[in-house]
Amino acid sequence: MTLEISAKEAVAEGVVALTLVHPAGARLPDWTPGSHIEVVLPDRTVRHYSLCGSRWDAYTYRVAVLREPYGRGGSALVHDTLRPGDRVGVGGPRNHFPLVPSETYLFIAGGIGITPLLPMVQQAELLGAEWQLLYGGRTRASMAFLEELTAAYGERVHIAPQDEVGLLDLGSWLGAPRLDTKVYCCGPAPLLTAVEAACAHWPAYTLRTERFTAAEQAAPVRDVPFEVELRRTGRVVTVTPDVSVLDAVRSVGVDVLSSCEQGTCGTCLTPVLEGSPDHRDSILADHERVANTCMFPCVSRSLDDRLVLDL
Structure with missing residues (x-):
């Protein structure tokens, strides 16, 4: 669909917010x-x-x-070129970071990682759940929506600008596991790694994270070709070590919608009917990987000689 930018405003140093609407008001x-x-x-x-x-x-x-000086140019285009009245194509919405029911939540945000957590805080508040937000950033001025959060929620929002207090004190927040608490974290890779380490002794499936960049992965389990059967078309394609499953599938005329091709966006999610994928994405939770009911063919591969996909 095509949406129109109805407003553009600076919400922190280096961060702009866009409001998008349907051109016909739909x-x-x-x-x-x-x-x-x-x-x-x-x-x-x-x-x-x-x-x-x-x-x-x-x-x-x-x-x-967030303006990313060393990014691929998309953020600079948003900051420098887009204006109210401009139109952009929009796909989705999609959700690979859902808020699951819990008595208590601990939300941990680093920098622009606050964005997916804002609606979660609103939802937790609406449901009457107990929650706390730990929000870190380089400086107060760089932390988007800071005034909005503190004005609405007061002392439940714990602000930790790095230039004032250093890095987030994860030990004091995550040192003792709590059975009734779900932890949601979004932010830069070092923060996610630190939170994952701090939650290692918590109950399984307590922590959910969302990454803006792909996590580092070890080498694929297999370095030999394997076959992928496309159940709906009956085609079988061989995937060699130098080709992704996504590209192999496309080579036989099956178009799979994709976007990032790095295992972070979730666009190419594909059902798995048989076989065990070598999951190499940065999206699926541990229990979803164990279930082996889906995979992201842009980055994931196979543990078996043959995978059967619902394509």
């Missing part, structure tokens, strides 16, 4: 906390941004974009 697709959309920029590149507005506003989407 209702937008519903979404749930943790969802993101795919935005097709004027140069045809695609970027993924978490929805950070109110899910109860059926007519607007809000996203926030």
Whole structure:
């Protein structure tokens, strides 16, 4: 669908928020906390941004974009070129970071990682759950939506600007496991790694994370070709070590929608009917990997000689 930028505002140093609406004023697709959309920029590149507005506003989407000086150019285009009245293509919403029921939540955000957590805080508050937000950033001025959060929620929002207090004190927050608490974290890779290490002794499936960049992966389990059967078409394709499953499938004429091709956006999610994937994405939780009911063919491979996909 094509949406129009109705507003653009600076919400922190290096961060702008875009409000998107349907050009004809139509209702937008519903979404749930943790969802993101795919935005097709004027140069045809695609970027993924978490929805950070109110899910109860059926007519607007809000996203926030951090200027990344060493990025691929998408954030610079958003900051320097896009203006209210411009139109962009939008795909989704999609949600690979859903908020599951819990009595208590601990939300941990680093920098622009606050964006998917904003609707989660709103949802937890609406449901009457207990929650705390630990929010770190380089400086107060660089932390988006800071005033909005503190004005609405007061002491439940714990601010930790690095230039004032150093790195987030994860030990004091995550030292003692709590059976009734789910932990949600989004932010830069070092923060996610530190939170994963701090939660290693917590109950299984307590922690959910979302990454903006792909996690480092070890080498694939197999370095020999394997076969992929496409059940719906009856085609069988051989995947060699130098070709992704996605590219191999496309080579026989089966088009699979994809975007990032790094295992972070979730666009190419594909059902697995038989076989065990070598999961190499940065999206699936541990129990989802064990289930082996789906995979992301842009990066994941196979543990077996043959995989059967619902394609």
